[in-house]
Each structure stands twice: as C-alpha cells, then as structure tokens.
Amino acid sequence: MIRSLLSLALGASALATPAAALAEPLPADPLGSPMWEYHAGKLFAGAPVVFDPRVMVALPMLTENQHVMPVTVDARALNEVKRIVIFADLNPIPVAVEYTPLAAHAFIATRIKLDQRTPVRAAVLTADGVWHVAGGWVDAAGGGCSAPPVSRVRGDWADHLGELRGAVWQGADAIRVRMSLRHPMDTGLVENIPAYNLEQLTVSDAHGTPLARLVVHGSVSEDPVFTLMLAPAAKGELAVSGRDTGGLEFGGRLLPTSGTRIAAAVAR
C-alpha cells in the first residue's frame, strides 16, 4: 500500500516535471501592466519568454492622434525570426498585427488605434521557440477604437474601399516595400457599425511564392499602411494580395522601379 502510494506520487511527479519545465514562470513585466499575465498566457501558451532589448519598438514621443499611432518594430538583431506580434495590453482588441516574415527581414512599421494609455509591445518568436518581448507605455486620449473612422463620418468610405497604393525601394541589404489600403477598419465597438477589417495581406514574388504574410486585426488604423523589408533576392515585380472580413479581395502589383520614380518626383 505504501509502495503503491509512493509510486503513484513518483509517477505524478515524473509527469509533472516536464510540464513544469515547459511552463516556465513568466518574467516579471518591466512595464508593470495589469494585463501582462493574461496576454502572455494566451499569446505564448507556456513557451519561454524573455524581455529583450534587441527587439526595438519605436514609439512616438507623444500620441498626437489616438486613431493613428505609428509603431515600428525592428528585430533584425535576432536570428531566424518566425513571427512578430504587435499588441497593446489595454486595447479592447489587443493584438494588431501578426507578421510572418517568410523571406523578409524582421522589420515592420504600421499604425494602430489606442483606446487609452497602454503598454504597446512587440513579441518576436525565434526558431528556437523563444518569444522576445519589448515595448513601452504610450499615453493616449480615449476613444481610438470606439469612435467612428473619419471616412464613416464623411460618408465616403465605400467610394474608396480597396484603393491600394504602394512602392518598392531597392537597397543593397533589403528591398523596402510600402503599401496602403483604403479601408474603414471598423472595430465593431462603434454603435450600429459591425466589425469590418482587413484580415490578411501577403506579398509574393512574380512566381506566386509568398515572401511576407500578415494577419491584421481591427485595432490597426483606418486606411492601414505597412512598411516591410524583403530579402534582396526579391528584385523583380511583386504581387500584393489581401482579403477583408467581408470576403472582399484586394490585389496589386509593385514595380521594381516605383520607389526610384517617387524619389525623383520629390527631389528638390
């Protein structure tokens, strides 16, 4: 009886050990966010997490417009980045973007809505299964997610829906891609306007091979804009394709010389 109890205990502890090793305790949040453990539990699901200064999250010195807060994540100092997640702890739609840089550098810039003062962070997953996290507090007036978009107030959102703009700039180490889409990016938190947002965006090469893939949520700003950096192999024409939560599909082509032409047009 004693032996069987002992073996039972041993068995239990033998089972418990690998589980405990998997679920490492979360590091204490340097930002002291009340939502850190909640979001970390959902996003990282027990995977190892480190706060890492090699993940650079550039936030503006002030939030001039809580509907359009620029955020740039540069994790090129890390090797083998598999995913970049941008999230704001205290937003009603916390995750803004999940980026998979297939043949791209670990760099993304976009603009998000803020519903109040909140930590804004990037979590970067490397091939070894570790999440590298960085970010900062951003002060913002309320209502970024719960006030209607400008085009809804103006009433012309449908006239421009799906207009896609963009260009590429060829560099020695990377090809910079910028894309913007006219879209109201409705959060679903405004009375009588259901959620309606861009949800997928992919950049592919001329053969249709995806090079960079984005999952986009309603907390990205109205008329979303993305800046990515592709590996220099993507020299030729690129294709952009996207889909919104209404099933509407968007697409366009980026010519390799497009950036040079704009640069020439604005040269003084």
Add this chain to the structure above:
Amino acid sequence: MIARRGVLLGALALPVIARAQGFAGAYAPAAIAIGEGIWLVPGADEALEPSNGGAIANSVIMASDAGAIVVDSGPSLGFGKALAALAEQLTGKAPARVYITHLHPDHSFGSAAFARAEIHSLPATRTDLERDGAGFSDAMYRLLQGWMAGTELILPQPAAADGVVTFGGRRLRLMALSGHSAGDLAILDEASGTLIAGDLVFHNRAPTTPHADLPAWHAALARLAATPHRQCVPGHGPLDRGSTAIAQTGDWLRWLEDSLREAVGSGLDMAEAANLPIPARFADMAMARYELTRSVSHLYPRFEAELLPRIDG
C-alpha cells in the same frame, strides 16, 4: 520570496510610470510693456502641461477709452480671470473687448472670465469652435485636470472682419487670414505699430500644424510681411523687434513640407520621418522635435496619398 520581491518592485515601479496626479496651482500672468498703452503677456514656450496650467500662448492687453482690449483669452477660466484682473490693473479699466485670433484652446478657452466684454472672432473661428469645442474641452480637461475647473467654452461673436476698427479711440487694423487654421485674425495696433499675429507667426518656438493649410499659410505670411509694423507679437515665443519671426515661420513650414515629401519619396514610415535630423538653423527653436512629431501625424498621410502610386489598376 523572490516572487514576492518581484511583486513589491512592480508595485514600487508603478508611481514612476503613472502620470503624477498633481493639483492645480494659481495662475500668475505677468505683463511686459511693449509700447504706449500695450502689454504682452507671454506664454511658456512649452506643450500644454499640468506644470504650466496650459498658459503657453501669448496674450496682449491694450488700453482704450472704452475699456481694456484683450487679444486671446487663454486656456481656462482661471487664466482668463487672472488676465482680466491684470488688464484692469494695468489700464485702470475693466476689459470691454476681447479678440480671439483662432480656434485653438490655448487661445480661446478663457473667454468666460470676460462676461462684461464683447468677444469677437472671425466667422470661421466661430464655426470651427462650434465643431471642435467639445472635443477640445475633453482634451484640455484630460491634460490639465484641476487647472480647467469651471471652464466652459464661450463662443465668440463672429463680428471680426477685414478692415479698420476704432474702439475707445484706439485704431486697430484687422486682417482676416487663414492657413494656421481656417480663420486666423491678425491685428495691427496703429498707435504702437504692433502687429499681433496670432499663430500665423511663431518665434523661436516651432509652429504647430493640426489645422494647417500650408499654401494659405504662406500667403498669409506674405501679407503680414508686406504690412509695415514696428514689432510683431507672435502667437508663441518672444516679441520680435527685428522682423525675423515671419521669415522664420515660413522657413520652418517650407522645410517641414519639403522634408516630409522627401521622406515619403525615399520610403520612410511616420516614425522614421519624426526622427529626421532638424537643421542647425532651428537649433534655438523650442519644441522642434515635439512639433515635428505632431506635424508628421497631421501631414504625412496626406503626402502618402498624394505621392504613392495606385497599384491596383
């Protein structure tokens, strides 16, 4: 024990990150005599902050036989009251006429303190305040808390127009302009040769652009430069006796537009544009990086829409 220490450290860290609640102080606006019967009440060359109570814009007090004339009533009821008392002390007469140069709340929110005065603005300013007043009020109370106590926006009468006004024997030439906003009132006090430019002109303090129309602003600056005057009171920054402020404002606005268009042309995003180097000639300009960051927010999407080509055709 280690976990417990972590909790404690977390708790200790909180007050550092949280904005200090702070209590409002008392306004003490000071006047500088800048001519016969005219005083400048300088604002702090800072952002709207609890430390300055929002008193960041310049106001002007003028004496007249009919009562004091005040240009721009300040950010709050408390400031307006202090400004009204100062005007009465300096001129010996209570304020009888207030001009509001444009809609922005650091200039227009103290008007309730001038209950016995006529409060005039350009019609466009009145329209702007009818649209944006409630939003400004929310933002001002959020930023300045107790300093705003009791403040309610009093809409000005849309009675100001281009032309000469004689009030209590004082001749003022009003100019109906735009560019910093949809309605920018500039006033030339003929007796002292003082051009009161509102926020069309900034001096050693970076211009702000939340409602800017840049071509209209340059046109307004050209008209101000062509208006003979002895000295210029900018909306923000020190009195200009050397006619540098108008040129400096135009210089900044041209640099801002050219730089942001070039930034779009070279593929930069907003955060990168806000980190562009600021030329050495603006080194003495207060709030330059802060206002560049704000202007990127105001102007960058416009330039992107104009310059990035459609790729879905």
